Structures are given as C-alpha cells and as structure tokens.
Amino acid sequence: MIEINNIWKRYGDNVILENISASVKEGEFVTLVGASGCGKSTFLKMLLGTETPSQGSILLDGKPIPSEPDADRGVVFQQYSVFPHLSVLENVVIARVFEKTKSGFLWGSAKKAAKAEAAELLNIVGLSHMQHRYPDELSGGMRQRLAIAQALILKPRILLLDEPFGALDPGIRADMHELVLDLWSKHKLTIFMVTHDLKEGFHLGTRLWVFDKRRVDAQAPNAYGAGITYDLPVGECAQELLDEIDESLMEAEQPEYV
Known part of the structure; x- marks a missing residue:
C-alpha cells in the first residue's frame, strides 16, 4: 500500500531524517517511538502531506502521495482539534x-x-x-x-495519530487503547501512531519502528538525521531487546527541534 523510498528531510543545514526506506501493507498498525526531536512527527506530517521530503519519495498505491491532506488520510493530534x-x-x-x-x-x-x-x-x-x-x-x-x-x-484509509494519548491519565489511556484497537479492526484502517511510550507501542501496534541516529558527529550534531534503527513485529521480541531499546531511547533524549 505504502512505499517509502530513501526519504531525507532537511531544514537548511539541519538534517532531521535520513535514508528511510520501508513498505507498509494495508491494515498494518505501525507505532513509531524515539527520543524527543528525532523526527517522528515530521515523518507523520510527510505521510499527511503537510511536509514534503527533501529527497526520496512516498508512494500510495504506486503513485506519489498527495502533497496536501485529503480524505484518505485522517489525523488526530495530542492537542484536541475541535x-x-x-x-x-x-x-x-x-x-x-x-x-x-x-x-x-x-x-x-x-x-x-x-x-x-x-x-x-x-x-x-x-x-x-x-x-x-x-x-x-x-x-x-x-x-x-x-x-x-x-x-x-x-x-480514511490511513489514520495518523500523533501522541494522541500522551496527556491522558493511565486509566483513560487504557480505555482509549481499547477504542482504537476496536476501530482499527472494524474499519480495516492502516494506522501510524507516534508515541513516547515503548510499552504502548508494543501493546497497540502490529509493527514497531524505532527512530534514532545511526551516526553522530559531536562537532556537528545536526549533520546527520534519524532513520529506522529497528523494525520489529509485535509479540516476537525478546525482553532483552526491549530493555536495550528502552535504554537507548532514554540515553538519546534531547530537546525538541521539530
């Protein structure tokens, strides 16, 4: 359904995302985790059409994804759009x-x-x-x-969720998890959801992407962008790997720049 081909995103000399390639089948539920400012929301905006790649392409059903939002792509933000x-x-x-x-x-x-x-x-x-x-x-x-x-x-065929439950109390979040899973199943949606909570990502998704920088230059911290360092099927990962990812996310936390 969606083909992501060598995506890069730059703002001037600041590289946000680099060399991202992936394919997503219709009906998948992809959760995106990563440190603050690593470009997760920027990537979601490119799927929505409010941002465009600096390099590379995103295809929907073999055609370039429309460069502005349309009825095929619904979005829910953490800040209520009412x-x-x-x-x-x-x-x-x-x-x-x-x-x-x-x-x-x-x-x-x-x-x-x-x-x-x-x-x-x-x-x-x-x-x-x-x-x-x-x-x-x-x-x-x-x-x-x-x-x-x-x-x-x-x-919409595609539902984009940008940290929609981050401001909610744990009990209410659990209720919202059940609601989203029920809607995903009934409406046969393809979902991309940004979250800071690794456990939430594994609970909700069928597939988890971890965004992080593969290379870092201490003298030029903005010279390299984040990519998908892990692409994991939910339910098939050893606890040791989850602990390793959780630790790496905590170490990579930095101020938001997107």
Missing part, C-alpha cells in the same frame, strides 16, 4: 460539510444524512450522550474520542 463554538455533534458534522461544500453549510437531505452519520460515529466512540454539549464540557478523554470521530467521518 471547534469550541460548535456542539459535539456539529464538530463531527463539520468535517463532512467542509468536504461537500465551499459555503460551510449543508441543506435538506444532505444535512440530515451528515447528522445521522455523525450521530452513529459518536455512538461508536461512546459520546452519544454528549452530542449536544460543547467541547469545554468534555473531559480530556472525551475530547480525544471526539477528535477520532472527526477523523473517521470521512472514512
């Missing part, structure tokens, strides 16, 4: 409105169908009882459920 002046139901409907019209309005049967579709999604993510409330009346976990419903209403 409209505070709209109700929960309206926040989901609005994604369909923007897709269908330039005016920002739907009328008649189209409006009725969009509301019914949004209400069904809210029921799936457990927010049907809150559909007439406003975002400031929701908990953090509820807002993330709303953001997921917003992303799913356009029926």
